[in-house]
Amino acid sequence: MDSSQLLGISIFGYLLASAIYIAALLFRWDKAAISGTIVTSLTLILQTVALGLRWQESYQIGAGHAPLTNMFESLVFFSWSIAALYLLMEWKFKNRTIGAFAMPFAAFAMAYANYGGFNQQINPLVPALQSNWLIAHVVTCFIGYAAFAVACGLGIMYLLRKPEKEKSRLPAPQTIDDMNHKTMIFGFLWLTAGIITGAIWANSAWGTYWSWDPKETWSLITWFFYAAILHARLTRGWQGKTIAWLAIVGFLCVAFTYYGVNYLLSGLHSYGSS
Amino acid sequence: MTYKKNSLWQFLASVKLALFVLFLLAASSILGTLIPQGKGPTLYAAFYGSKLAALMADPGELANILTRVTMLLGLDNMYHALWFQTLIGLLAVNLIVCSIDRLPAVWLMVSMDNLSLAQGKISKMPFKREFSGRGNMAETVDLLKESLATAGWRVAARTGEESTILFSQKAPWARLGVYVVHLSILVIIVGAMIGSYLGFSGGVNIPETLDSDKIYLFEDGRPVDLGFTVRCDWFSLSRYPNGAPKEYQSELVVIEEGQEVARKVIEVNDPLTYKGWTFYQSSYEPHNKIMVTVTNKQTGSKERFLTTPKEPMRWQAEGLLFGIKEVLATDTNQVYRYRLLISGPGGQNSLLLDDNSQGQIGTDQKDGYTFHVKEFYSTGLQVSKDPGVWWVYLGCAMMLVGLTIAFFMSHQRIWLIVSDDKFIISGTSHKNKIGFENKFNKLTGKLSKQFEAL
Numbered sequence: 209m210d211s212s213q214l215l216g217i218s219i220f221g222y223l224l225a226s227a228i229y230i231a232a233l234l235f236r237w238d239k240a241a242i243s244g245t246i247v248t249s250l251t252l253i254l255q256t257v258a259l260g261l262r263w264q265e266s267y268q269i270g271a272g273h274a275p276l277t278n279m280f281e282s283l284v285f286f287s288w289s290i291a292a293l294y295l296l297m298e299w300k301f302k303n304r305t306i307g308a309f310a311m312p313f314a315a316f317a318m319a320y321a322n323y324g325g326f327n328q329q330i331n332p333l334v335p336a337l338q339s340n341w342l343i344a345h346v347v348t349c350f351i352g353y354a355a356f357a358v359a360c361g362l363g364i365m366y367l368l369r370k371p372e373k374e375k376s377r378l379p380a381p382q383t384i385d386d387m388n389h390k391t392m393i394f395g396f397l398w399l400t401a402g403i404i405t406g407a408i409w410a411n412s413a414w415g416t417y418w419s420w421d422p423k424e425t426w427s428l429i430t431w432f433f434y435a436a437i438l439h440a441r442l443t444r445g446w447q448g449k450t451i452a453w454l455a456i457v458g459f460l461c462v463a464f465t466y467y468g469v470n471y472l473l474s475g476l477h478s479y480g481s482s
Numbered sequence: 483m484t485y486k487k488n489s490l491w492q493f494l495a496s497v498k499l500a501l502f503v504l505f506l507l508a509a510s511s512i513l514g515t516l517i518p519q520g521k522g523p524t525l526y527a528a529f530y531g532s533k534l535a536a537l538m539a540d541p542g543e544l545a546n547i548l549t550r551v552t553m554l555l556g557l558d559n560m561y562h563a564l565w566f567q568t569l570i571g572l573l574a575v576n577l578i579v580c581s582i583d584r585l586p587a588v589w590l591m592v593s594m595d596n597l598s599l600a601q602g603k604i605s606k607m608p609f610k611r612e613f614s615g616r617g618n619m620a621e622t623v624d625l626l627k628e629s630l631a632t633a634g635w636r637v638a639a640r641t642g643e644e645s646t647i648l649f650s651q652k653a654p655w656a657r658l659g660v661y662v663v664h665l666s667i668l669v670i671i672v673g674a675m676i677g678s679y680l681g682f683s684g685g686v687n688i689p690e691t692l693d694s695d696k697i698y699l700f701e702d703g704r705p706v707d708l709g710f711t712v713r714c715d716w717f718s719l720s721r722y723p724n725g726a727p728k729e730y731q732s733e734l735v736v737i738e739e740g741q742e743v744a745r746k747v748i749e750v751n752d753p754l755t756y757k758g759w760t761f762y763q764s765s766y767e768p769h770n771k772i773m774v775t776v777t778n779k780q781t782g783s784k785e786r787f788l789t790t791p792k793e794p795m796r797w798q799a800e801g802l803l804f805g806i807k808e809v810l811a812t813d814t815n816q817v818y819r820y821r822l823l824i825s826g827p828g829g830q831n832s833l834l835l836d837d838n839s840q841g842q843i844g845t846d847q848k849d850g851y852t853f854h855v856k857e858f859y860s861t862g863l864q865v866s867k868d869p870g871v872w873w874v875y876l877g878c879a880m881m882l883v884g885l886t887i888a889f890f891m892s893h894q895r896i897w898l899i900v901s902d903d904k905f906i907i908s909g910t911s912h913k914n915k916i917g918f919e920n921k922f923n924k925l926t927g928k929l930s931k932q933f934e935a936l
């Protein structure tokens with residue numbers, strides 16, 4: 209077994225887990241939802257082993273580095289973070305309905321990593337990437353991104369929850385709102401740490417901790433956005449639907465920072481230098 | 483009456499302004515990522531032209547207008563434009579005024595004497611339960627003190643005529659977390675300002691074996707004296723088997739008043755710092771020359787030659803003639819092997835030397851010379867001096883600590899008003915009410931095993 213086979217299985221693990229959670233929710237199979245937890249946990253273990261193997265394989269080809277250095281690897285780690293965070297939340301909030309809204313993100317990230325046409329080879333690192341700050345930076349950023357993905361899922365959950373219904377399969381609106389807020393502040397803390405570790409890394413590699421490049425700037429925009437949500441909630445009493453929508457828009461910001469900048473803005477910027 | 487009633491003060495202290503400024507900062511930052519930064523007017527005209535061409539037939543006029551707007555508003559260097567910096571300044575002022583406005587009240591909450599809180603207020607706290615007592619105030623108080631202590635609440639007591647008030651709190655300082663976060667933003671802004679006023683950022687290319695006592699600013703190419711000299715003894719470029727660059731390294735030597743005062747092999751991510759100046763490995767430049775260092779093993783005298791293949795070189799003083807006959811490929815991608823022909827007093831000789839990153843030393847046995855051959859490079863250094871960076875790092879650390887406090891800790895307080903026949907327990911938390919409610923219910927649940935709930 210090599211890492212790519214295990215990663216291939218993880219796609220189906222997360223797809224299966226998502227399907228179970230969604231079906232359990234739709235058809236009120238409350239007892240079946242636990243199998244979603246089992247599948248998610250097993251897949252997470254498998255994926256962790258796969259990441260470990262890939263790390264080891266990189267040493268075998270003489271390019272030893274943590275598997276966190278290109279789009280493919282980062283998507284895999286993104287899905288890993290979502291699954292891990294989700295399990296943590298399921299345990300903490302004692303609620304399996306979140307799985308139907310969180311695990312599809314993990315399944316999508318993993319499937320996209322595999323079928324999105326990214327280079328899946330282990331490549332040696334160019335000198336600038338050879339830094340422990342890289343690991344710290346990627347890990348912190350992606351824990352933050354994972355939290356924002358789950359918050360987006362919770363936002364969707366909130367919007368689908370019919371408030372007039374006393375007995376719903378979904379948690380009470382205030383509970384969803386509270387979980388959403390908690391997930392967002394968790395994400396905000398890690399995004400902050402991600403921006404900071406990125407700045408420290410840039411400073412140790414190039415002597416400037418901030419250079420307003422589009423990726424940096426977009427991470428700051430995302431940060432401003434979530435900071436504004438937190439303030440609106442805390443001091444102006446925004447909540448419920450408004451926050452649910454903002455959680456969704458916030459995740460679009462995250463997605464653009466992570467993904468869009470590479471493909472949409474690089475065009476603009478390479479124009480300038482060509 | 484006081485300055486606090488002043489409407490300008492109110493405006494500057496408001497969170498509305500904060501939301502507005504955050505929105506403006508985010509929106510304008512987006513603009514800065516859409517418009518290429520740091521280009522000249524002609525490029526902007528071409529840029530807008532090409533973007534508009536998809537939308538209209540003749541974009542020329544509009545492109546010119548947009549270019550003029552770009553230059554007028556400084557959108558070509560937006561993050562350094564006065565208006566953008568003013569926005570950041572406004573955020574800072576907003577933060578300062580808001581904090582001055584709120585801190586006194588918060589400090590009161592942190593430091594207040596909760597035992598002297600009016601009983602009417604205590605019994606109106608959000609969470610509350612009543613229990614019947616033991617018929618004796620002192621006995622009830624002692625029992626309560628003990629069971630609260632085992633539950634992690636150390637209580638203080640104030641005994642009155644008819645009732646005793648017990649109070650316990652956790653993490654009153656958690657209320658200050660937000661202010662640590664806000665202060666950290668100011669510290670980072672100050673650090674950034676120190677860097678931009680007192681710092682330098684530039685670069686210099688130093689050919690191997692040569693030195694420089696200046697760097698050239700990125701901004702305008704102006705030379706700045708370092709106050710000491712930096713020499714590059716060698717540069718090396720190593721590659722992975724597939725040819726991709728693995729590491730750039732330079733051995734730098736700092737010379738001050740003729741003395742070597744520092745020496746370090748720097749590489750990307752591992753710079754050299756001397757007297758506040760930091761030298762980063764950032765690039766290199768090949769010169770299509772080969773550097774040959776010849777050393778006389780007996781006398782130790784040494785000479786460097788820059789040469790190209792097939793060019794005969796002569797070391798007059800030693801009567802030595804040599805040259806690189808040919809450059810050969812090796813098994814390793816982009817590592818070359820040189821065939822060196824030498825003609826000295828002892829006769830003809832030939833050496834094969836690999837240029838593996840730092841070059842290889844070969845010895846001409848007959849005449850007792852060593853030859854070191856490598857491609858000749860200049861190292862490209864990025865050089866900066868930023869006295870503000872430690873402030874920025876301090877601010878970052880404060881921010882992480884402050885956020886952790888602000889998000890995950892709360893100031894929790896409980897009171898008990900104990901009389902002979904009953905007692906009330908009430909509590910409040912400055913945030914995470916749901917979490918506190920659980921905790922409060924657990925506590926009262928525990929008490930209900932000892933006392934009868936009313």
Ligand code: HEM
Nearest residue numbers: 435438442443495496497500573576577580660663888889
């Ligand atoms: C990017 C800049 C800012 C960041 C990162 C930031 C961060 C925070 C954080 C983390 C909290 C605590 C939120 C929570 O506990 O859920 C907070 C609260 C608050 N912030 Fe900011 N803040 C920023 C700018 C501002 C500005 C400019 C103002 C000016 C008015 C402001 C006013 C407040 C107020 C009034 C609170 C509520 C304090 C309380 O009652 O507990 N913030 N801020």
